[in-house]
Amino acid sequence: MSLKAVEMPHAAEEHKRNPGFDLDLGWLRHVRMNRSALERRAATIGTRRSVKKQWQAAWLLHAITNIDLTTLNGDDSKGRVERLCAKARQPVRTDILTALGVEDLGITPGAVCVYHNFVADAVAALEGTNIPVAAVSTGFPAGLTPLATRIAEIEASVKAGAKEIDIVIERHQVLTQDWQGLYDQVKAFRAACGEAHLKTILGTGELATQTNVAKASLVCMMAGADFIKTSTGKEKVNADLVTSLSMIRMIRWFHEETGIEIGYKPAGGISKAKDAITYLAMMKDELGNQWLSPHLFRFGASSLLNDIERQLEHNVTGRYAADYRQPLV
Structure with missing residues (x-):
């Protein structure tokens, strides 16, 4: 059975960008997260449904379109970035796509994410595709360089061709409840992005409580963030389902109040x-089917694609390939 006959998650139409709103401290005072309830809900997410065979393959193919294919290592080089971009152009082997009957769907990841220094290299390597380049700017991963330096880095990344900017907030502003300071910085970052979309990285593993995570999410959305993102990938605790629930419930509440759809990463x-x-x-x-679109949902990942490709090959052959059969970089 061809996967074209299987219902796959549909991409949403282009959504209205977040214009930003005034900081509403009264709204923040109503934010309370019940960690025990979040943990109970998180424990059921992976057990409530099961997708198998061609339906599983369809969901995994869609998941590829939600990936920000990422390299953020201290030993990154132009060659590594170019190899990553080559993988982005052809994320799954042609023989697997042909066997699944989806070789003409043009499946590619949501973006390629690199350090600012490699933006121009990635843009050149992806020329002729519709794959955007995302840059981690603003003193990634700590976000503690001078504000003027961080804003200049955003502007330089946009000038080099980045269409998305992943910024990091100063976590101490959340821990000390300096909501005005956080709002002002994110608003300045949004202004520096211009037409490029802004993803705000909260560093949730360093924010102490789920209520802090929720409040930081809300402030960043008020300031004009297009996406809210859990982590840099460098913290001791990164993305998990409990924290994800805190953040996406703030996205839902924000949408109910403003009509604006905010992305999650x-x-x-x-x-x-x-x-x-x-x-x-x-x-x-x-959040609903529209949030399955790459316009509203991304994975920040470097090795996820490897395992997805292995699972797709298993769907075709009935055997699991060794990891080295799908090298990423």
Whole structure:
């Protein structure tokens, strides 16, 4: 059975960009997160449904379109970035796509994410595709360089061709409840982005409580963030389902109050195909089908694609390939 006959998650139409709103401290005072309730809900997400065979393959193919294919290592080089971009152009082997009957769907990841220094290299390597380049700017991963330096880095990344900017907030502003300071910085970053979309990285593993995570999410959305993102991938604790629920429920509340759809990006530690399906199921259940679109949902991942390709090959052949059969970089 061709996967073209299987219902796959549909991409949403282009949504209205977040214009930003005034900081509403009264709204923040109403934010309270019940960690025990979040943990109970998170424990059921992966057990409530099961997708198998061609339906599983369809969901995994869709998951590829939600990946920000990423390299953020200290030993990154132009060659590594070019290899990553080559993988982005052809994320799954042609023989697997042909066997699944989807070789003409043009499946590619949501973006390629690199350090600012490699933006121009990635843009050149992806020329002729519709794959955007995302840059981690603003003193990634700590976000503690001078404000003027961080804003200049955003402007330089945009000038080099980045269409998306992943910024990091100063976590101490959340821990000390300096909501005005956080709002002002994110608003300045949004202005520096211009037409490029802004993803705000909260560093949730360093924010102490789920209420802090929720409040930081809300402030960043008020300031004009197009996406909110869990982690840099460098913290001790990165993306998990409990924190994801805190953040996407703020996205839902924000949408109910403003009519604006904000994207969500879990990052760090998501490396298995089954985890990708669990996150997609969570987004579908909590926010609806439109949030399955790459305009509104991304994985920040470097090795997730490897496992997805292995699972797709298993769907075709009945055997699992060794990891080296799908080298990423």
